[in-house]
Amino acid sequence: MGASGSVTAQGLGRARRAAKGPAVAMAARAGFAGRGVLYLLIGFLALRIAFADGGGKQADRTGAVAEIAEKPFGMGLLWLLGVAVAGMAVWRLSEGAFGQAGPDGRKASKRAMAAGRCVFYGFVAYSVLSFAGGEKSSGGTSSDESSKDVTAKALEWPHGQWIVGAAGLAVAAAGVWIAVRAVLRTFHKHLKMSELSSRARKCVDLLGVFGGTARGVVFTVAGAFAVTAAVRHEPGRAKGMDDTLRSFTDTPAGPWLLVLIAAGLVAFGFFSWTNAKWRKV
Secondary structure: OOHHHHHHHHHHHHHHHHHOOHHHHHHHHHHHHHHHHHHHHHHHHHHHHHOOOOOOOOOOHHHHHHHHHOOOOHHHHHHHHHHHHHHHHHHHHHHHHHOOOOOOOOOHHHHHHHHHHHHHHHHHHHHHHHHHOOOHHHHHOOHHHHHHHHHHHHHOOOOHHHHHHHHHHHHHHHHHHHHHHHHOOHHHHHEOHHHOOHHHHHHHHHHHHHHHHHHHHHHHHHHHHHHHHHHHOOHHHOOOHHHHHHHHHHOOOOHHHHHHHHHHHHHHHHHHHHHHHHEOO
16 A cells, blocks of 8 residues: 555544544534424424414424524524534534444445435525525525425426426335334434433333324325326425425314324424434434
């Protein structure tokens, strides 16, 4: 091995040690805490909508950011939230580069999923930080408007209907996957369950199963709307999180199904906070 190869190997070794070090672990825990804040706010906003008291707020990330911004010291809180979510992106980047915790953490499929999550959380962090920095357009576009705009542009592409339909199926499948994993409690292998008391385990199980299932249902329904938009070639059929949540009030259960889903999103917010404390990183 030449000098350049030795330097490269040493650099990779330092990067790998840093990825497994306390700084990245702290970033991951901050990220879970930030994700919890967003889901708690989205869930509470959805509850207000269910009881006809939405106040014009959107039950999505945009609505959550706007809700924080209106509070005392709101912009400062948004900076903290954005940095926290950026920590999640950094942690997912380290997992994509060097693998996750656990015996099968270096599998290509898991590293690819971590890389995808890094991009997603990086975008969320950028939008929150941009809004905090004064770019109101970064947080002002609702998920519904974005979904319709993106769908309309995609439908104009060659084979656009197939592309939108495939994307919708992927989102719906991801929702089913999220819900099934929640019901099967696969999150146990990611948490330090031995450190939890019996009561804490029951609480974590309730939050993880209920919250994860509700989150999965929302993804599945949103994906189904995208598929419908593709089949009918109608971009307006695509829905973001806000319109997806509002659609639950159109079922025979009326607003009560939205209440159930909203409570599940609140539960997922609390579950994210349990991950901030007990997640293996």
